[in-house]
Amino acid sequence: MARILIGTSGWHYPSWRGPFFPKELPLKRQLGYYATQFTTTELNGVFYRTPTEKAVAGWRDATNKDFVFAWKASKFITHWKRLSGNSANSLELLEDRLSLLRGKAGPILFQLPPNFTIDADRLASFLRLLKRQRRYAFEFRHSSWYEPRILKLLTARNIALCISDHHDAPAPWKRTADFVYVRGHGPGGRYRGHYKPTQLADWAKRIQGWKRQGCDVYVYFDNDQKSAAPADARRLCELLGSAVPRPPRHRNQQFCLALAPKAKEQMRCPPTR
Template identity: 40%
Template sequence: MPSHPPTPARRPRVLAGTSGFSYPAWRGHFYPDDLPARDMLAFYARALGTVEINHTFHRLPTPALLLGWARQTPPPFRFALKAPQRITHHLRLRDAAEVTGQFCTAVGGLGRKLGPLLFQLPPYLRCDASRLADFLAILPPGVECAFEFRSETWFTDEIYALLTKHRAALCIADSETLTTPPIATAPWGYFRLRREDYSQGDLDAWAERIRETARWKRVYVYFKHEDAGRGPALARALLERLGS
């Protein structure tokens, strides 16, 4: 019988952007000099397909705010939202069912434009598998959740197995102080690239890491906000390398 060539691995859909978009310092770099703040999101969404929002870390978004975001962006656009600090820093995932439910219900107002929810834990919170297991059990089904651990004590097989069981993503974060192991725990990936700048070689290496994990159907990547406005250019350069 004739042999058939192996089916090539399906490339993930990659959405890349920055952490935030409303930065006056980006005028003259990414935004036109005279662009009003009210038009920044619409301009941003014509260049990039996703943004990570920090506003939700401090307060729940109002329905009017979510509607405004949705109206200014095209249908494929996705918002990643950072979970409230009350959940991650004050309650530290304990006894958080009520506030987590309120948050998930509120952000549902984005409809199909809702992307992942990022639970960024404080650096001083060390590994506690039972704490994480209890919290994962209260998350509503169908909501994409990523967890960023900023203590290396969390980087264990037990934690990866818990995330995998609940289809939650290990946020792969890269900074001057800590880099998360590139472990896939969900059908989709979440990257936060937090260094001040990335060379062409750095971008090549990160593109290769994303390609290597064929398990992912979809990948979100967010570059750090900085005043020079390099983040959008870095996001587009990464997308070019990935053919997205």
């Protein structure tokens, strides 16, 4: 059955302490608490540096058995090597770390820089380096990429066009794979501000349509400033109602809530399925 997975791009933001995380919650328990609220997260820090094996195993062990991690590919691949043919070693290292997540490994996102304009041949060559058993999404930051030939290329390999509203190059709402990958960077595409109810209602309608088509849908909010992302993620979950799977109770949940009783009322942690 198709799934709708909604979360945020990362979770380690100081401004989230209080509005989202209980203030008394130790940093090492933040991911465990997050997993009581959402079923997925997009690993953003791995874009900047490769995590240790211990760190990846720690993320895996801190979350529920059905939790899913999306992985943002290293900027070494997208910004420095720019999808060149000599990216194989970097992709192998990515796969080495990602495999430690086991069944919790979700899609891999490649976010291209804004000065990287369309190059269909380079993209086609790079796609041939990718393992077919993984799910991949591409977020283009230059509008030249949104041509039919690029969408056709992605479709042929069952790779998702990341539906992004980033201000550099907002993407069309086009599905190119048997799953959909959405990134919300804020109503102005600049990582801040809450989405209007009408905007989220439109998202919910589109997401329900994709689910009816049998597609898994991954949605990540990246408007991290002033904890807007988790608030908007929860609002979208509420709009979709029973279509969104609820996280089972995690072993850390009672500990987290005991530290801050008010958080129990504020966040209304979902019940066990």
